[in-house]
Amino acid sequence: MNVLVCRWDRVTLEAVLDRGASVTLVFDEWEAANRGIDQALLDRVDRHYVIRSFDALDELAQLAVDIRSTGVKIDRLLSLSEFSQFGAAYLAQLLGLALPAVETSVLMRDKRAMKDRAQQAGIRCARYVSLSTRDVEGSVRRVEEELGFPVIVKPAAGLGSVDTFKAEDAAQLTAALRGAAGDATVKFLMAEQVLDGDEYHVDAVWTDGKARVFGVSRYLRPRMTVTTPGHDNGSILLPRDREAALYEEIEQLHERINTAFGITDEITHLEIFRRADGELWFSEMATRFAGGAIPESFGPQGADLRELWIAAALGEPGEELPAKTAPYPYIGWINLAPAVTGRILEDPSDELVSRFPYVLKTVRSRPVGSEIGELHPSVWCTLLVLGADSEAEFRERAAELEAALLPAYVMGE
Numbered sequence: 001m002n003v004l005v006c007r008w009d010r011v012t013l014e015a016v017l018d019r020g021a022s023v024t025l026v027f028d029e030w031e032a033a034n035r036g037i038d039q040a041l042l043d044r045v046d047r048h049y050v051i052r053s054f055d056a057l058d059e060l061a062q063l064a065v066d067i068r069s070t071g072v073k074i075d076r077l078l079s080l081s082e083f084s085q086f087g088a089a090y091l092a093q094l095l096g097l098a099l100p101a102v103e104t105s106v107l108m109r110d111k112r113a114m115k116d117r118a119q120q121a122g123i124r125c126a127r128y129v130s131l132s133t134r135d136v137e138g139s140v141r142r143v144e145e146e147l148g149f150p151v152i153v154k155p156a157a158g159l160g161s162v163d164t165f166k167a168e169d170a171a172q173l174t175a176a177l178r179g180a181a182g183d184a185t186v187k188f189l190m191a192e193q194v195l196d197g198d199e200y201h202v203d204a205v206w207t208d209g210k211a212r213v214f215g216v217s218r219y220l221r222p223r224m225t226v227t228t229p230g231h232d233n234g235s236i237l238l239p240r241d242r243e244a245a246l247y248e249e250i251e252q253l254h255e256r257i258n259t260a261f262g263i264t265d266e267i268t269h270l271e272i273f274r275r276a277d278g279e280l281w282f283s284e285m286a287t288r289f290a291g292g293a294i295p296e297s298f299g300p301q302g303a304d305l306r307e308l309w310i311a312a313a314l315g316e317p318g319e320e321l322p323a324k325t326a327p328y329p330y331i332g333w334i335n336l337a338p339a340v341t342g343r344i345l346e347d348p349s350d351e352l353v354s355r356f357p358y359v360l361k362t363v364r365s366r367p368v369g370s371e372i373g374e375l376h377p378s379v380w381c382t383l384l385v386l387g388a389d390s391e392a393e394f395r396e397r398a399a400e401l402e403a404a405l406l407p408a409y410v411m412g413e
Contacts, residue, residue: 001314002072004095005045006054006088007080008035011295013045015310016078022046024067024074026091028053046072054087064094076313082288085109099265100287107261108287109157112190118282121260123253125282128192130156133181140170140177143191149173152224156188163376166194166224195283197275199223201235202250202268203290203298203305205312209264212312212321213305215298216243216250217332218391220398222273229379230406234334236394237297242329253280263287267309269294293333293363293383300326300360300387328358328387334398337381338409341372346410348382353405358397361385372411 001021005013008027016023025048031037032050042048047070051059067074074095079088089105092098107113111128118125129146131139131153143151153176154164167173173191180187199222205213217235226233240247254270257263269290271283289295295305302308302322311321336348344366353362365380366372372379384401388394 001075003314004067004074004077004091005080006078006084006091007031008037009080009306010038010041011304012078012080012289012306012310013041015307016314017041017044019310019314021314022072024048024072026051026063054084057087057090060087060090061094064091067095078313079288082109082286085286085288101262104262104287108285110188111154111158111192111284112156114284115192117260118257121256123256123260123282124279126152126193126195128190131177131189131191133177133187133189136174136177136181139191140173143173144170147191147193150194151191152194153189153191156190164224167191194224195222195273195275195281197222197273197281199283200250200272200274201290201294202254202270202272203294204254204270205267205305205309206258206263206265207312209258211251211254213298213308214247214251214254215305216240216247217294217297220334220395223271223377226377228337228339229335229375229377230337230339230381230409231402232398233337233377234292234332234398235294235297236330236332236391237301238391239329249280253282257282257285261285265313267305291378292335292380293361293385296361296363296383296385297331297333299385300324300328300331326387327360328389330388330391330394331360331385332388332394332398333383333385334401335380335383336402336405336409337366337379338372338406338411339375340411341375342411342413344368344370344372344381344409345412346408348405348408352408353382353384356386356397356401356404358388359384359386359401 003021004024006026008031023045025045028051077092085105089100089102092100115125115128129142150166150168153167199219201217203215204211215237217237219235220232266287267289270285273281289306298305302324308321363383
């Protein structure tokens with residue numbers, strides 16, 4: 001099988017190569033400079049391309065022609081990141097592949113299109129207003145009339161909680177829009193209704209419309225209320241046998257969402273809220289694997305979520321996915337990160353982490369020497385996968401780890 005992989009991810013790439021696939025790999029200049037590309041792994045792929053950006057259509061068109069000129073017929077295209085979704089769908093169309101589809105990539109990336117489709121399908125979701133940096137006063141007036149304050153302000157095609165904030169009143173929204181209108185380039189922004197209650201994420205792998213993997217996790221706190229990336233920043237993968245009613249309810253909702261968006265053979269990351277009225281509300285969804293240590297939190301139950309995805313996508317029909325009994329019923333992850341910007345001079349050592357036997361895995365996304373230029377909930381640094389016998393115990397252990405390990409960070413300029 002010939003597989004085109006868009007973006008660099010070591011775990012996913014190894015899983016594809018270990019399946020015996022012939023791989024064409026594409027990643028961009030930023031990744032080449034910042035991802036720590038493993039040359040030994042790169043040597044295993046058939047061919048690779050480094051491009052300027054997945055948003056450069058002229059370059060992607062030339063790339064598609066170059067791949068076709070080699071005589072290689074791509075059988076499957078895998079997009080590994082939010083930022084490659086548009087470009088990957090364009091490449092798929094040029095290479096004669098049905099997936100990923102351009103329309104689906106727009107629905108998954110532009111949150112306005114996403115919410116329009118959900119509302120058309122009768123799925124509860126936050127109301128929104130498109131914002132214009134060319135008509136600040138008009139935008140603020142529409143928010144006041146249609147939504148009221150406070151509102152969540154975000155890029156229409158943003159990623160997670162990056163560049164997302166809560167505007168408490170008209171003055172804050174006005175200042176933000178004027179600040180974004182620094183040049184003649186149009187900025188596509190939106191304001192949406194604030195959703196309250198518990199926030200969940202649902203990570204699934206689909207084959208022919210059936211879930212091969214389905215995990216429901218509760219964030220330690222809603223993402224928009226995370227004030228520093230190293231505190232209460234993580235989630236707990238809930239055990240199906242103890243949360244059977246919740247799983248059944250969310251599976252029924254996900255089936256409706258999949259029908260609305262035409263999801264049949266993808267990996268998905270869905271975010272929903274259980275509001276005070278007891279109802280489940282759709283927030284956002286992506287056709288990619290999640291960030292943080294969400295993929296790694298599936299490991300104690302069988303395999304990393306990315307490995308499960310590749311096994312389902314490239315495996316033989318009917319092939320069983322890896323599964324095992326986890327050492328704890330509640331598995332999850334937290335992010336440890338400094339509370340200030342700068343260069344990381346010291347971080348929690350392996351020896352220090354090893355003092356906590358319930359820590360099952362350590363992932364260092366920003367090791368010593370890394371620069372942190374801004375703080376937001378997706379500043380991943382030292383990610384810990386841990387286990388507990390109850391949700392309450394998990395939260396106690398997360399607090400214990402924060403208290404013991406966060407002081408180990410030393411920052412410089």
